[in-house]
Amino acid sequence: MSQAQISQERILNAAAAIVGRSGAAHLTIDAVAAEAGLSKGGVLYHFPNKRSMIEAMVQFVLENVAERAARHRTRLSGGRNAVVRSFICAEHDLDPRERAMSIAILAAAAEDPDLVAPARARLAVWLDEIMRDSDGDLGIILMLATEGLRFLSMLDLLPLTCADRERIHQRMLAMAEAGDP
C-alpha cells in the first residue's frame, strides 16, 4: 500500500469522523484537513476537489458492501434466494464509518444526483441478479426494505431498539429463505 493510498484512506476516515461527530453540514475541506492532521493543501493534493473526495467515499462504501456480500454469498450459496440474503447481510453490518460516509453521500447526492452514478450502476446489477435469482418480486421487496431501513436509520428516523432491528433482520432473512408460496 503506497503512502498516497494510506493518506487517502486517512482523509476519508477523517471525513467520516467529522460527519459522525458533527453532521454532514460540517464536512468542509478545512475540517477534514484538521481532522486528518494535514493542511488544506495536503488534502487537495490527493483529491483535487471536494466532489472527488465524496466520489471516493461512494467507491469505498460500494466496494466494502460488495466485498462483504460476496463473502456472505459463498456461505449462503445453494440456499433459496441467496443473492438477496447476501445483500441483506452485507447492508446489515455497515460499520459506523460506512454509515457516516453514507450520510455524507446522501447529503451530496440530494443536491447533485449525478454524484451517485456508480451506485446507480451497481444497484442495477444487484437488481438484475436478484430478479434472476429470486421468486417473483419478493427479492426486490426485501431489497427495498433493506434500503429503507438504511435510509431511515441514517436520518435517525426510526424509533427501533437494537433488538427490534435484529428481529426484523432475521425476519427478512427468513422470508427470503421461505420464498414464495
Next chain:
Amino acid sequence: MSQAQISQERILNAAAAIVGRSGAAHLTIDAVAAEAGLSKGGVLYHFPNKRSMIEAMVQFVLENVAERAARHRTRLSGGRNAVVRSFICAEHDLDPRERAMSIAILAAAAEDPDLVAPARARLAVWLDEIMRDSDGDLGIILMLATEGLRFLSMLDLLPLTCADRERIHQRMLAMAEAGDP
C-alpha cells in the same frame, strides 16, 4: 383562506417547482422569490428563514400523506393489515410536488437531522399502529420497503419501469393482505 396563506402556498409551490426542475442545489431564497413572483424580502416576510420554509414543506408533505392514508384506511378497514396497506397506498401516490418537496427535505435533513423531527414523531406513531395492527413484523418490513422505494426513487437510483413499480406495489399490497402464515 387568508392572503398570507395563499402566498405561503405559492411560495411552497415555487420551491417545489425549482427543485423539480433544477434540483435541490438551486433552492435558494432568491430563486424561490423569482419563481413565486415576489421579492426576496417578500419571501422572508412569510418565512423568517430558509429553515422555516423547509419545515413548512415537511408539515405539508406529512399532512398530505396522512390525509390520503386516512382516506385509504376507511376504504380498506376490516381487511387484513389495513394500516400498512393504507400507508403503502398513501406513499404510492405522491404527486410530483410532494416528491420535489421530499427531495428538498432530504437534502436539508441530511445536513441537519433535527429538521425532520416532526417526521420522526409521525413515523413513531405509524410504527406503533402498524405493529399493533399487523401480523408479526411483516407490516414493518413492508413499510420499510415502501420507504426504500421512495428514497431510491427520489435519488433516481432505481432502474425500474412504471410497470415494474406498479407490479411491485400490487405485490406488496397482496403480501399484506395475505398476512403471515
Next chain:
DNA sequence: ACACCTGGACCGTCTGGACGGTACAGTTTA
C-alpha cells in the same frame, strides 16, 4: 366626509461570512 393612523404585505439593497479552490515557495521523507 375627511383627515389621520395602523398594520399587514411586500420591495430593493446591502453586508457579512462561509467555503471552495488557487498559487506557490519551501520542507520533509522514502
Next chain:
DNA sequence: TAAACTGTACCGTCCAGACGGTCCAGGTGT
C-alpha cells in the same frame, strides 16, 4: 531526487439574513 506534503495568503462566488422604506386597505375619531 521525486513524491508527498506544509503554510500562508489570497480570490471569487454564493447566499442567508437584516433593514429601511413603500404601498394600500381598512378602521377611527371628529
